[in-house]
Amino acid sequence: MTVTSAPTRPRPPEPGCPTDRTAPADPAAAAPTDLAALAAAHGLTVSGARPPLTRYIAALWGRRHFVTAYATARMHATYSTARLGQLWHLATPLLNAAVYYFIFGVVMNASHGVPDYVPFLLTGIFVWDFIGSSVNAGTRAIHGNLGLVRALHFPRASLPLSTVVQLFQQLLVTMGTLVVLLLALGQTPGPSWLLAFPTLLLTAVFCAGCALVMARIGSKSPDVSQLMPFVLRTWMYSSGVMWSIDKVLKRDDLPHWVTLALKANPAAVYIDLMRFSLIDTFTARSLPHHVWPLAVGWALLAGVGGFLYFWKAEEEYGRG
DSSP, X not given: OOOOOOOOOOOOOOTTOOSOOSOOOOHHHHSOSOHHHHHHHTTOOOTTOOOOHHHHHHHHHHTHHHHHHHHHHHHHHHTTTSSSGGGHHHHHHHHXXXXXXXXXXXXXXXXXXXXXXXXXXXXXXXXXXXXHHHHHHHHTTTGGGHHHHHHOOSOTTXXXXXXXXXXXXXXXXXXXXXXXXXXXXXXXXXXXXXXXXXXXXXXXXXXXXXXXXHHHHXXXXXXXXXXXXXXXXXXXXXXXXXXXXXXXXXXSSSOHHHHHHHHHOHHHHHHHHHHHHHOTTOOGGGSOTTHHHHHHHHHHHHHHHHHHHHHTTGGGTTOO
16 A cells, blocks of 8 residues: 655745855945946045146136235245244345355455346345245245145145245345445346346246246155255355356356356356346346346246146145
C-alpha cells in the first residue's frame, strides 16, 4: 500500500526576511558617476575656483570701490597713532633726502658734476619711495590678510592693487610738496612738466604689476618679506637715486652688461623721466636711448604679465 503525502503549503515569509534571494543592488552603482555633470545640473561650483580671465577682470572692476575705500582707510590708519599723523607722509622722504644728501652729496661728493643736485636728489627719492614701497607692500598683501582671504570670496588681486592705490595716493600728496620745493629751489615750470603725468601713470602700472608678482610669491614663501629690504636696497643703489647714471656711463672700464643693465633699469627709467620733466638742467642728453619705449614696455610687461601670473594662482591663496 503506497502512502502519498499531502502537498505542503508554502510557509508565509517571516517579517523582515527578503522574498527575493538575489543580491541587493549596490547604491554606489545607482549613483551618478559623472559628479561634474550633477554639480552643473544643480548650479554648483568649486569653492574658490579660478574664474575665467574675462569674468575675473569684470569681478575685479566690480570691486573697484572696495579697492579705493580699503586703500584710503589704510592710508589714514598708517600714522593714526602718531602725533604728526599724515604729515609723516611728507616728513619721511624729506628726512631720507637730508640723510642721503649728507652721505652721498657731501661725504662721497656724488654731487660733483651734477647740476641742481638737490632737486635731482629729491625727485629721485620721491619716485623711488613709491616704487620700493609698492614692491615691499605687495609681498605681504596676501599673507598679511589671510583672515580676510579665508573669510570672504572676492578677487584676491584687490589686495595687492589696494596697496598700490594707497601708495599712489600718498605719492600724489608728496608730489605736490616736491613741486613746491622745486619752485623754491629755482626751477621754472614749462611744457615739459606735463610729461610728469604720463610718467606717473606708467610708474603706477609698473608698480601694480610688481606688487601682483610679489603677492603671489609672498603668499607661498612668507620669508621673502625678510629678504626684500636687502633686494630693494641693492635696486635703489643701482637706480641712480643719489648719483648720476649718465655720469657713470661715461667711464670706459665698465663691462657691457653693466652698462645695459643700468640703462634698462626700469626704476632708473621712471626716475630719469620725472627728472627730465621737472628739472631744467636735466636734459634729453641724460636720458637713455628709446626711453619712452622702455618706459611703456616695462609698464606693459609688469602690468599685464604680473596680472596673469597672479590670476593663475587665484584658487591657491589662503589654502594650506
